[in-house]
Every structure is written in structure tokens, then in C-alpha cells.
Amino acid sequence: MTWVYDFAEGSKDQKDLLGGKGANLAEMTNLGLPVPPGFTISTETCRAYLALKETGEGDEPEGLSEEVTEHLASLEEAMGKKLGDAEDPLLVSVRSGAKFSMPGMMETVLNVGLNDTSVGGLAARSDSERFAQDSYRRLLQMFGGTVLHVDSELFSDALDEAKRAKGTESDLDLDADDLRGVVETFKQIIKDQTGRDFPQDPREQMDLAIRAVFDSWNTDRARLYRRQERIPEDLGTAVNVQAMVFGNFGMDSGSGVAFTRDPASGAQGEYGDYLQNAQGEDVVAGIRNTVSLADMAEIDRQSHDDLMTIMTRLERHYRDMCDIEFTVERGKLWMLQTRVGKRTPEAAFRIAVHMVDEGMIQMDEAVLRVTGDQLAQLMFPRFDESAERTLLAKGMNASPGAAVGKAVFDSDTAVEWADRGEDVILVRKETNPDDLRGMVAARGILTSRGGKTSHAAVVARGMGRTCVCGAESLDVDHKAREFRVRDGETIREGDVISIDGTTGEVFAGAVPVADSVVVRHFEGEKIDDDLAQAVARIMAHADGARRLRVRTNADTPDDAARARRFGAQGIGLCRTEHMFLGERRELVERLIVAEDEAGVEAALDELLPLQRQDFTEILEAMDGLPVTIRLLDPPLHEFLPDLTDLSVEVALAEERGQVDEHARTLLTHVRRLHEQNPMLGLRGVRLGIQIPGLFRMQARAIAEAAADRMDAHGTPRPEIMVPLVASVRELEIVRAEIERQVAEVEEERGVKLDISIGTMIELPRAAFLANRIAKAADFFSFGTNDLTQMAWGFSRDDVEASFFSRYFEHGIFDVSPFESLDQLGVGGMVEMGTKKGRKTKPDLKVGVCGEHGGDPRSVHFFDEVGLTYVSCSPFRVPVARLEAGRSVL
Ligand code: ADP
Ligand code: MG
Ligand code: MG
Secondary structure, X not given: OOOEEEHXXXXXXXXXXXXXXXXXXXXXXXXXXXXXXXXXXXXXXXXXXXXXXXXXXXXXXXXXXXXHHHHHHHHHHHHOOEEXXXXXXXXXXXXXXXXXXXOOOOOEEEEEOOOOOHHHHHHHHHOOHHHHHHHHHHHHHHHHHHHOOOOXXXXXXXXXXXXXXXOOOOHHHOOHHXXXXXXXXXXXXXXXXXXXXXXXXXXXXXXXXXXXXXXXXXXHHHHHHHHHHOOOOOOOEEEEEEEOOOOOOOOOOEEEEEEEEOOOOOOEEEEEEEEEOOOOOHHHHOOOOOEEHHHHHHHOHHHHHHHHHHHHHHHHHHOOOEEEEEEEEOOEEEEEEEEEOOOXXXXXXXXXXXXXXXXXXXXXXXHHOOOHHHHHHHHOOEEOOOOOOEEEEEOEEEEOOEXXXXXXXXXXXXHHHHHOOOOEEEEEOOOOHHHHHHHHHOOEEEEOOXXXXXXXXXXXXXXXXXXXXXXXXXEEEOOOXXXXXXXXXXXXXXOEEEEEOOOOEEXXXXXXXXXXXXXXXXXXXXXXXXXHHHHHHHHHHHHHHOOOEEEEEOOOHHHHHHHHHOOOOOEEEEOOHHHHOHHHHHHHHHHHHOOOHHHHHHHHHHHHHHHHHHHHHHHHHOOOOEEEEEOOOOOHHHHOOOHHHHHHHHHHHHHOOOOOHHHHHHHHHHHXXXXXXHHHOOOOHHHHHHOHHHHHHHHHHHHHXXXXXXXXXXXXXXXXXXXXXXXXXXXXXXXXXXXXXXXXXXXXXXXXXXXXXXXXXXXXXXXHOHHXXXXXXOEEEEEHHHHHHHHHOOOHXXXXXXXXXXXXXXXXXOOOOOOOOOOOOHHHHHHHHHHHXXXXXXXXXXXXXXXXXXXXXXHHHHHHOOOOEEEEOHHHHHHHHHXXXXXXX
């Protein structure tokens, strides 16, 4: 087993083994770029080390120490110095680097090898006592915090104190003597906090730092981050040991970060920050003001030009936007890190098409460079930037969107106010599982504590709720039901605020919300905007490539028309339940309380023309495209008054001596229809069999609507879908009735109608017996919402707010199975049902309706198991189109 590799031995394709940082350091080394030499201890080593630690069977993988010694020896030879040598010390950095970058999660220690003696050697060799002491205090600070777990604030406070004593704000004003004092203080802090002296042996420092990096893989925040980013738990991190170069040598030195394009907008041109006389993280830590790369050219033309040349070269080599860390040591440029850079969604789309135009990549690849999630983010409304806005605070952009509502400070109020139709923003110091109900009810969530991996942030993203977290300048007082802003303003319960989950900004009052340009483009508006054009080109290519068709779930003509503009190729699910609400509720009541056949027929006769009109309008909006109409699905009592409310009403009336016969009869029926488990009760096809007139009426309304559309020279393509079928016999019974209705209408109207009849597969039994059910079905549509409930045996409406957060904690699932398909279990049933159905009917059309149809991961799964189409809400249609394209490319 080999544990350690020289940079020269690796390549960028070995991220699994060497981690991202190590693989790219190797790649740059082999490109001949100026990279300080070093070696990488593999992720395998980390896994072996952690396994030993867990079982207690050993301290360290066998042979590791020897290999490190060997590689260190060749590094010392290459550098002509020995680690921590008293006269001329070699110093190294010990850097973490996992396969996927986990910013701020893991640890790095610089200047390893300095001690009370070698600091003198460094000072003599570099001719700068100040530089040597500065390097030493940095080692103590990083080593103390990272390896010895001393509270890092103790160090930063002590440093601040030294600056204060000197009467300065800048670390640059501290001279060698001041820094020597800081070093002594830091050593004392370490001693006080750990009961031990800072280890003086350079090799011991290095070994401890290596272990600290391995251990950092398992910290709580690293685990939480991985769960949230869906990074597997068992990868481990690599460790890079690299010769130090020094940006803190003086004003002819410095360190910086750069991007080969603007990571925010995607615009061409180099972007970056440079800080003179600085080391490591200084440049991003905001300790002093940085300068732009253009200004760096004024300071050090040669290093700047070298950097530009290297950046161009890296971008051509990686064929993508890169981000870079570099250091200048006395006028010489060194490359310390590169990787394909993270970018905002809008930058992702722009960069992808720019790179096609520059001949760097093909369109296929451009489509793979963007994701449905990014597209979804671009479709969120944004606050109108031209509107006048009063900024109250800025926190972290935890979950995108623009939310406006009244501030509330507890879950009960959030739920209560939301129930009466008000938009609310839940404001908390931080959230915990007790706040879930409030979070569900709110438009957005604002917290003053916690980062992007806090409870609020993780849960909000999971629910697609807008969230700004960690707005630390806000003083939230939930008892007083108010929060105070730093400048003294107070926002009380009921005051309107606006939060921007894309930027992290919090505004007073209602900021007007503007539609996204991408949505306006989808809506057919001609807009001169290069982002909209980039999206259009990518979508066109994805559409050309994809196999999977994309339909929409739409119950109204407006939704249908909008989805069609968004590229929907038909309706996969038109629910009919809302058509029975509002004024029509009374007709449903009459249907239910009818004493005899005649009463039932009379109620149905009144519903028929209304339903026909509903269907005609939807068929018109989707003219020429298939429209799958689902017959009535929910339990009937959903259309009736609440049992308790009605009982109370009747009792009170009777106490007053009033007798309301109607209310009394209704109550009898409501009692009769009341169910303990309505989701498992009289609904779907069972309703059709129990009250045959209902489905008959709906089938006739659909057939008549189709005939009307034909009279109007349209091309209606209705498909009738029967919900909640478990047995082929159920479907046969209902199907016979539907066919009779269609035949009658054809006869009456003298037309030939083309109406297929299919079923939802949303019960495990149906998936299991799909080969039999297919005999009576022209098509299948997997109702993955119900199928998920029935497969897991839990109700969506209840569980998400009750025990799901525990399930996430325990890793039972990493995302709600209602949000992203449980591919193993529920997906297994989809796959089996499809296979079995097509065994009976090889050409069986199979779709999926339910939220999963618009979820990127699920779309890929549905494509892979060969479904004909997915159907999703109108706003997810472009997302599904893009992902269906990405799935085949
Ligand atoms: P992170 O993954 O958090 O960026 P890094 O390992 O990249 O951590 O290191 C932290 C900082 O230290 C970076 O700014 C990096 O450029 C700098 N650094 C790391 N190794 C060296 C080195 N050998 N010489 C000089 N600076 C270094
Ligand atoms: Mg880095
Ligand atoms: Mg269902």
C-alpha cells in the first residue's frame, strides 16, 4: 500500500485519491507552473487512520511514518534545507483537501517547522526579524486553534490588544519587538489552555498537524456540511505538505486570490484581490483593504503579467473558469491552488455559452455545465433593484427567493396569521425543530444567529422557503416581540419587512418584487438580455437532445397556457377536485344528502355543464396536446363542513330552540362519511364505484367538452385517468362505464372521439400487479406522492413537520422522499411497474405526475428507467426539460 505521493506523481483526474487540492497541485506541477514542491498523503490514508481510531486497534496506518520520512527527505533535498533547521529552516504548510471542496470546514496550518531556535535562523537568513516573528506568531495561532483546539478568539483578542497598545489598527505597524511579545503571549495562552508547552520538535508539529487534518473530517460542522451538500461520509480527506513561500516578507511580497472570469456575473476578464505583505487567508479575512489585479499591475508588473499568462493557460487547460490562490515572494510568483471555480447560477449560464463561442467547449458540454437547480434559482422573482429600499441588515443568503411579510416572532403566531391569509416572516434568534410549523407557515425565515448549515438554513432550503440567516447586527427579542437594528430602529410584530434569500439582505417595509428576466423570456417577451439569450440557447440544445417528454400539472386554463409557454408538451395531471369547491360545494352537498336516485341525478345534472365548461377551456389552452384528466380523487368529506364545527353549530341552534333541518341532515351525513384515516378511506376509484354517477358525469363532461372542441375545429386530446386503483377489476368496472359514456356522446354528436383511458399507479399493490392492470389501461401515470406515502406508510401532511429533522440527523434520508424520489424503494416500484406494464403492452405510455417530476435527480432516474414523460408544476417545466437533456448527454 502506498500512502504518500509526490506532487509530480499525480494528476487532476485523481481527486478520489489525492483530494481536489492535491490533484490540482499535481496537475500544475506537471504543467511546469511555479508550484512550491511537496507531497500528498492520500484519502485512503485518512480512511485507514479513522478506521483504526474508531476500532482502537492502532494509532496510525502501518508504514505511514516511514513514507512521510522518505518524502520529507526528498523535499528537503529539493529545497536544500532541513525542516525546522536552526540555521536555515525549511518550513511547510500542512493543508487539508478532500475530493469535494468544503470551504471553511477543514483545517490548514502554515509555517510548520518554526520554534524558539529556528525562528532565529529564519530571521538571520531572511535578514528580517519582523518577518520571522510574524511567521512564528501565525504558526502558534493556527496550530493552537486547529491542532490543540484552543479557542481561536483568545489569539485574535491578544493580537488586537497588542495593536491597541501600539495605538494602531493595522498589523503592519507591529514591529519585531511587538511581535516577539505576541509570540510570548500566544505561547502562554497555549500553555494555560492545554497544560502543555507548544511542541518545539518540528517533526512532531508536522505529525500532529497531519492528524488534526484527518480528525477534522469528523467534526460536527463538517458532517453537517456534507449532509447538506450530499457529500458522502466515507471519502476522507487528503493532506498536502508543501514548502512554504512567503507573502509576508515585506511590501515586495503579498498574497492573492483570482478568478479567470467574474464568478458573480460570468463576464469575461480576470477578477481578483491582492494584498501586500500578507500570508495565507489574510487576503480574504478582511484585515486590511485589498487591491484589484489591475492595481497589482502597478505594484509589481512582472508578477502580474506572469499571473495573467498562467491564468489564460489554466483556463485553456481546464476548459473552464478557474479560481486560483497565489503568493508573491520578493517579486517571484508562486501558484498555491487552482480548481474549477464556483459561480452563481447566472455566471454558470453565461460562462457556458461564452466558452462555446470561444471554441473551448461544444454545446453538449455547455448543457452539462449548468443544472436545473441553477435554472430554478434564476426563475425566482427578485426584489426590484431600482425601487427605493431601506437596508436594515445583511445576513447570509441561506435559501434563495424574495419574501415580503409581517414580522412574527414565534411559530404559533406565524401559523395563526398565515391561516387567516397573511404573509408572515418568521424572525428568530435561531430555529430548532419546534419552529418547524412556523417555518412551514411563513413566507420566509430570518435569524440573527447561525450560518449556512444552521437548522434554519438547512430546513428552509429543504422546503424551498426563502431564508436569511445569521444577520448578526439584529437584536432579536422574541419575548418583547421585536427586533432592534444596530442604528436604533425597532421592528415590532406586525411590521412589514422584506428579505432577500439570494443576497442575504433585509429591508424595512415591502420592497416591490420584479419578475426574473428568465421567466419573462419563457413567457415569450422579447428581451434584449444576454442572460436570457444564454438560457435560451442552452434550453434549445437540451430540448434537441432529450428523449423524455415534459408535461405539466395544471388544473386551470391559465396554468395550462403558462406551462405551454414554458415548453410543456401537454398536461400530465389535471386534478378535478378544485372544480367542486367554492359555489359548487353546495351541489356536492346536495349530491351527498340526496335521499334517492332522483336526487343524485338532479345534483349531477347541475354539475355536468359546469364541469364541461372547465374541460373545454383547458382543452382549448392545450389544443393539439394530450391532457390527462384525473377523475375525482379525495375523500368526499373534504367538500363538506368540518364535523366538529357542524356539531357545535347544530347543538347551539338547538339550545336556542331553533331546528335547522338541513343542518341536521347534513350532520348525519358528515358523521356517516367521517373517517379515521381519510387518506386510506373512501377516495379515488372507490368513490367511483360507491357513487357510480359521479365518474359517469365526469366522463360525459369530458367527452362532451371534446365534442365541443371538435365543433370549434380544435384538436382535443383528452385522456381519462382513474386514481388509486389497486385491482384490475376496479379499473374494468369504471372503464366500462366511461366507454359507455364516450360511445353515447359520439352517437349523440355524430363525432368520433379519441379518448384513451388509463390509471394512476400509486399503490404498492398496483405496482406489483402492473402486468394485470395494464390489460385494462391505455396508459400509466405514477403518482409518486401517494406512492411514497403508501410505501413508507407515512402521511406527507404530518411527518415533514414532525420527525423528519431527526431522520435527517440520523442520515436515514438526506433529503425528504417527497422532494426527491426515494430511488431505491419507491423508484424500485416505478421501475418494476413500468417493466410489468410493458410486458403486457410493449408500447404502454408511462408517465409520472407528482412533485418528483420536476426534481433534477428524480428526472434523471425517470429517464433512465424509460418513462415516456414527467409531469410537474408549470414553473418546474423548464427545469425538467433541461435535466431531461442533461440526462442523455
Ligand atoms: P483552504 O482550503 O481553506 O483554502 P489552504 O490549504 O488553501 O486552505 O490554505 C490556507 C491559506 O494558506 C491559503 O491562502 C493558501 O494559499 C495559503 N497557503 C497554503 N500553503 C501555503 C504555502 N506552502 N505557502 C504559502 N501559503 C500557503
Ligand atoms: Mg485554499
Ligand atoms: Mg394520489
